[in-house]
Amino acid sequence: MTKPLRAAAASIFGLVFVISSITDIRAADLRVLAGGSMTGPLNELAPLFERASGHNLTIHFDSTPNLIKLATSGASFDLGVVPVDVFKNAEAKARFAPGPTTDIARVGYGVIVRAGTPKPDISTADALKKMLLDAKSITFLPASAAGAYVSSVFERLGIAEAMKAKMVPQTSTGEIAKAVAQGDAEAGVFLINVLMAPGVELAGPLPADLQNDLVFTAAIAGDTKEAEAAKAFIAYLKTPAAVAIIRAKGMEPGLE
Known part of the structure; x- marks a missing residue:
């Protein structure tokens, strides 16, 4: 089995493990805001998550200023995987559920x-x-x-x-x-x-x-109706299989 196939198989296994721990979860259409620099890893991880979970992802990649504009405009979304700078804007931060965020990746x-x-x-x-x-x-x-x-x-x-x-x-x-x-x-x-x-x-x-690391962190939207599915995707991004793909795309996993 080639390395890409092994990575895909491991990713699906890791996702099944995450999903199996969540009961009574229905298929959801998740709208994701993401930093443009996360395009590589998320474009590879998204279809693996979709196939194993049954959920659908629509990811909008953009720069930090535009992500802040989208969040503060009242646009509808379910979660974000965005630069930490987005959360430095009080109005944008208020669109997300209160509590700690989950660091997903960092890069210099x-x-x-x-x-x-x-x-x-x-x-x-x-x-x-x-x-x-x-x-x-x-x-x-x-x-x-x-x-x-x-x-x-x-x-x-x-x-x-x-x-x-x-x-x-x-x-x-x-x-x-x-x-x-x-x-x-x-x-x-x-x-x-x-x-x-x-x-x-x-x-x-x-x-x-x-040198400095830009950190990309994840959180669910405060008004999402798909909280469990959004949490499942965030949990998947922290699995060893997902971390391996993040590393392969030139990034390091977020610090615990």
Whole structure:
């Protein structure tokens, strides 16, 4: 049995274990809000959960500012797997059930360059600063929690103004690596799992003194009518099989 097949089988087994512990649970249509950087793992995990549980998932992936807008607009949803920054907004947080959230995944930041080009030295803050100043163009997704952190790194390095002229902003996470692969930007700076794509190579993670993990956390909506099914999906995301897929997509599981 190949590794992907073993992972799928393990995922289904883990899900059956979770579902079997919940009695009298009917099939539900779950509407999920999710951070854009969770696209890879959730797109792989969702069909496994659906097949084993009988529930249906509709996942809306978006940036933190847009997720906050959706939550505070009164839009209907059953649970979120979102950056912790969403919960820093009091109005958005109020849309979720009270109590602790469940951390699902975390990931740090890195730099990519086009495949086949020399990898710059970014091992120290000074080396990263030099690389950014020498680059003709840099791309990332500014309107996101991760983008806000990247901008804060530029500020800490004292190059925020200089970077404005080099910026090639993107509107979705998938466009970052694509822009670098196509030569539209010399380098990309963002969450490492988002940067893993064809046509680019990871120059490395940000230096330790500039590194930070973005945490994605889950909670059910305060007004959901599908609380048990939503809790089942969150529980599945913490199973060993789901954690293995999260790791395979370049992320680490959330801390307990």
